[in-house]
Amino acid sequence: MIGAVQLGVLAACVVVLVPMGMAGYHLSRNKMLFFSGALFITLAIGVHLTPYFPSVNDFVTTVSSVVVFENRRESCLSHLHDVVWEVTPSPNFNPLDNNTVNYDKSWAWTSSSTVSACGFQKLGRFDASDLLNGSWVVVAGDSQARLVALSLLSLVLDSGPLEKVNRDLFKRHSDYQIVVGEIGMRLDFIWAPYTFNLTHLVNGFKRNRNYPDVLVMGSGLWHMLHFTNASDFGVQLQSLRSASVSLLPFSPDTGSDRPVTSSDRPVTSSGSGSVSGRSPHLFWIGMPTLINSMLNTEEKREKMTDAMRGEYDKELHNSKILRKAGGPLLLLDIESLSWNCGVRCTVDGMHYDMPVYEAALHIMLHALLIESHQKL
Known part of the structure; x- marks a missing residue:
């Protein structure tokens, strides 16, 4: 279950980002700049929140492990004939x-x-x-x-x-x-x-x-x-x-x-x-x-x-x-x-x-x- 800290942070995100999104929808100028800033903030918060969400953290760790294993696998296959x-x-x-x-x-x-x-x-x-x-x-x-x-x-x-x-x-x-x-x-x-x-x-x-x-x-x-x-x-x-x-x-x-x-x-x-x-x-x-x-x-x-x-x-x-x-x-x-x-x-x-x-x-x-x- 998600703890109180995670719920609080998630609520803060909703409180901050939803109004920004609604306001941005009605802006007639600088929309691209606004939404670029909003996206940057969202990504920054997401990176900091990842360790508090086990399922997301496990997913990222699994993907990283697979990539590392495949790279090592191909590397070892390429060195099999390194014989003296x-x-x-x-x-x-x-x-x-x-x-x-x-x-x-x-x-x-x-x-x-x-x-x-x-x-x-x-x-x-x-x-x-x-x-x-x-x-x-x-x-x-x-x-x-x-x-x-x-x-x-x-x-x-x-x-x-x-x-x-x-x-x-x-x-x-x-x-x-x-x-x-x-x-x-x-x-x-x-x-x-x-x-x-x-x-x-x-x-x-x-x-x-x-x-x-x-x-x-x-x-x-x-x-x-x-x-x-x-x-x-x-x-x-x-x-x-x-x-x-x-x-x-x-x-x-x-x-x-x-x-x-x-x-x-x-x-x-x-x-x-x-x-x-x-x-x-x-x-x-x-x-x-x-x-x-x-x-x-x-x-x-x-x-x-x-x-x-x-x-x-x-x-x-x-x-x-x-x-x-x-x-x-x-x-x-x-x-x-x-x-x-x-x-x-x-x-x-x-x-x-x-x-x-x-x-x-x-x-x-x-x-x-x-x-x-x-x-x-």
Whole structure:
């Protein structure tokens, strides 16, 4: 209830402002000046009265909190890839053997104040399992996607089951499915080396009205090698963008340059995927840094050049499939992660050691935490 003080102040406002308003109505000159003064007085009184009216004060506080949270959320998402690497000779270093096992690799988020405020940290098995409990995760694409899937399973599985996973997951050009019974998480790896394979997959989800909770996709390497046509790759990306956008809830007035984001909901579900009206969290696995001199065939060295890689990157940006360009998919930037890890982290100039994909996985998990408003 409003107290006597608030009632008194409110009555004073009525007594002062109503006569002023009535007088102002009959003034024939300087009406604009009069009402400007009245409006200023009203606003000044309103500002001073706000703390005495709990409902108004709570509303203002809530709006301010939402704005601050959204700004911090976007800021933390933009700093997810602020990762530094340490690559050092291993204890058993053999100078005659130029192999990546000669080097130990570790990574961490930078210690800048902005990044530290986001509270990023490597997730252990318990935290990752809790986050993905009951979820359906689909990872689709080429060998880069397969390595991301392996990184995820390495985090949530014990070493025993993981040995069998390694054998089955890496059967050449095949799909793979596993249910981690302890947490009820289902993971599907879909071999989809071309972008039109991914579009077909997304259209299948829409047709069946059954969507995964997390959808991680990536392509480009096979297209670059076998088609070597960046503009065609761009056309396929635009088709995939159109299919992917339809999975997400957004208002009809959303412009092409405005980000389309996943719904703010926890990641966990019933384990059978999202139903109609709920949307998956979407990620794009970027292509790695290609070290041309290390590629293992002459055809790859001829076609997968730095210049061609640049053209494919340009088409990826122009397609607006990525969140930073107004699209639905958040980038897992394997290019920057592999570049910063360096030449000592790859044996063939294309596939990198597991710490690179581990870093990408932890970036994805933290994005899930941020987008679903969860904390460790």
